[in-house]
Amino acid sequence: xxxxxxxxxxxxxxxxxxxxxxxxxxxxxxxxxxxxxxxxxxxxxxxxxxxxxxxxxxxxxxxxxxxxxxxxxxxxxxxxxxxxxxxxxxxxxxxxxxxxxxxxxxxxxxxxxxxxxxxx
Numbered sequence: 001x002x003x004x005x006x007x008x009x010x011x012x013x014x015x016x017x018x019x020x021x022x023x024x025x026x027x028x029x030x031x032x033x034x035x036x037x038x039x040x041x042x043x044x045x046x047x048x049x050x051x052x053x054x055x056x057x058x059x060x061x062x063x064x065x066x067x068x069x070x071x072x073x074x075x076x077x078x079x080x081x082x083x084x085x086x087x088x089x090x091x092x093x094x095x096x097x098x099x100x101x102x103x104x105x106x107x108x109x110x111x112x113x114x115x116x117x118x119x120x
Contacts, residue, residue, distance in 0.1 A: 023066055023067070023069070024067055025066050026067065029089060030056060030061060030062075030087070030088050032086055033058075033105060034104055036105055037086065037101070040105070041054075041056040041063060041084065042056055045080065048077050049071050049072060050067050050069075050070070052066045052067065052068060063081075075090070084097065085099075086107075087108075
């Protein structure tokens, strides 16, 4: 009886340890400028199956993710971000996707963005 209980305990600990290893924390830079960008970037990331956590920092442009590596990978997230109109170092949004973001979110058009700030 003691052996059976010991085997069950070992099996449970092994399963728990294996379940923990499927999640991976990673971060990378994503272009954007404002709170609307933050909401769009985080939503696009979280809509990818396997993304469990997403937090984009406005000043640093760093997106921190926790993903289930069995369900997704960083490139799948970057593709979703590009479709939402945001660039990463490895993948750029198409011009069509970029033009869909709000005018204040147009991070490529720095001069236009600075001009809009002065008009407010």
